[in-house]
Amino acid sequence: MNTVRLKNYLSPRRLQMNNATFNKQSFEEQLEYSGEIGYVTQITHPIISVEGLQSVQPEYLVTFETGEWGQVFTINPDSIEVLIFSSKPVPSGTRVSRTLNQLKVPLSKDVVGKTIS
Secondary structure, rough: OOOOHHHHHOOOOOOOOOOEOHHHHHHHHHHHOOOOOEEEEEEEEEEEEEEOOOOOOEEEEEEOOOOOOOEEEEEEEOOOEEEOOOOOOOOOOOOOEEEEEEEOOOHHHHOOOOOEE
16 A cells, blocks of 8 residues: 655645735735634634634635634534644734635645555
């Protein structure tokens, strides 16, 4: 059985959101586009609690004003929980903007039919 490590495919160069690089400029663009802002309220790395993103969807990406980004995995009545894709800490009070995109991992034909772990 051929196994490919998913970690090799989750580099920032490979992760895309409409071909935009996640940085402060794209955060501001995303914020303008969505018109919805949230704030980090609790950090238990790599899980970040965010309040204020009422229209966010499960498994969609969010961007942080610090340039980090993550994926929504739990939606609670008053907050959401985000899995952050960075080892860099995000301070409490950081602004967060939602996207309308799910995580996309481009793969080559060499990976088709192989087990990814």
